[in-house]
Amino acid sequence: MTPELVVLDMAGTTVVDDGLVVRAFTEAIGSAGVSEEDDRFPKMLAYVEETMGQSKITVFRALLGEETAAQEANAAFERAYARLVAAGECTPVDGAEDVIRALRADGVKVAFGTGFAPATQTAILDALGWRDLADLALAPGEGVRGRPFPDLVLAAALRLEVSDVRRIAVAGDTPSDVRSGLAAGASVVAGVLTGAGTRAGLEAAGATHVLDSVRDLPSLLR
Structure with missing residues (x-):
């Protein structure tokens, strides 16, 4: 063809x-009150890895179940990822x-x-x-x-x-x-x-x- x-x-x-998505997600979900020590974190991270490639706002909606929280987490993800990119990573x-x-x-x-x-x-x-x-x-x-x-x-x-x-x-x-x-x-x-x-x-x-x-x-x- x-x-x-x-x-x-x-x-x-x-x-x-090189792990940038996971790093940005960890920061973003932390802003929603879920730290790496939280019992919910491993399952949430597993879901992020399972849904790689999908729209991030859709992923946060599935994880948080509430639109305002999802939008805030998505905005935090965007800021974190952009900062990593700007830092040359x-x-x-x-x-x-x-x-x-x-x-x-x-x-x-x-x-x-x-x-x-x-x-x-x-x-x-x-x-x-x-x-x-x-x-x-x-x-x-x-x-x-x-x-x-x-x-x-x-x-x-x-x-x-x-x-x-x-x-x-x-x-x-x-x-x-x-x-x-x-x-x-x-x-x-x-x-x-x-x-x-x-x-x-x-x-x-x-x-x-x-x-x-x-x-x-x-x-x-x-």
């Missing part, structure tokens, strides 16, 4: 996570930038998708100097649900005027990424092993391929 569009996840796929996955430039040079459109809020996504792009690297960057928001819903992929297809969803390839490091790509009708939905997901988990979610890294994506598409 020669794709018209490749939709790439960020943290864990094109951007090294944000690096690209080796070869990811080269992959994106090569795809675009071949006439393939590239979109970033994320489970982070738009402000957090922008902070990452700014820290890496990636504002203009891809054709489009999308995050969950009004009218666009987060993963595992297909909205991020479909919104990218609409905005970048893709002719057929079967000419979309998706790559991400979590089962949520895989489910989102499949729900959108993409022909290639690749799981990558540089982030939170395992080969068994990605395969169980239905990944069409499992790659060691996003670096392997161009050769797969060729």
Whole structure:
């Protein structure tokens, strides 16, 4: 397949996570009154790890069960993650930038998708100097649900005027990424092993391929 569009996840796929999500979550949930010593913390952390790739506000709603508390925790998460990014603790996955430039040079459109809020996504792009690297960057928001819903992929297809969803390839490091790509009708939905997901988990979610890294994506598409 020669794709018209490749939709790439960020943290864990094109951007090294290195525990930043967990660190930001720990701070955020602490602001909601749940410390690391709290009996609820291990189960909450396990849920965060299980739902990697999903919209963070959705995760906090599930954990806290009350909208105001969820919004406050999500805002605290965004602040914590942005601070870590600004401190230089944000690096690209080796070869990811080269992959994106090569795809675009071949006439393939590239979109970033994320489970982070738009402000957090922008902070990452700014820290890496990636504002203009891809054709489009999308995050969950009004009218666009987060993963595992297909909205991020479909919104990218609409905005970048893709002719057929079967000419979309998706790559991400979590089962949520895989489910989102499949729900959108993409022909290639690749799981990558540089982030939170395992080969068994990605395969169980239905990944069409499992790659060691996003670096392997161009050769797969060729």
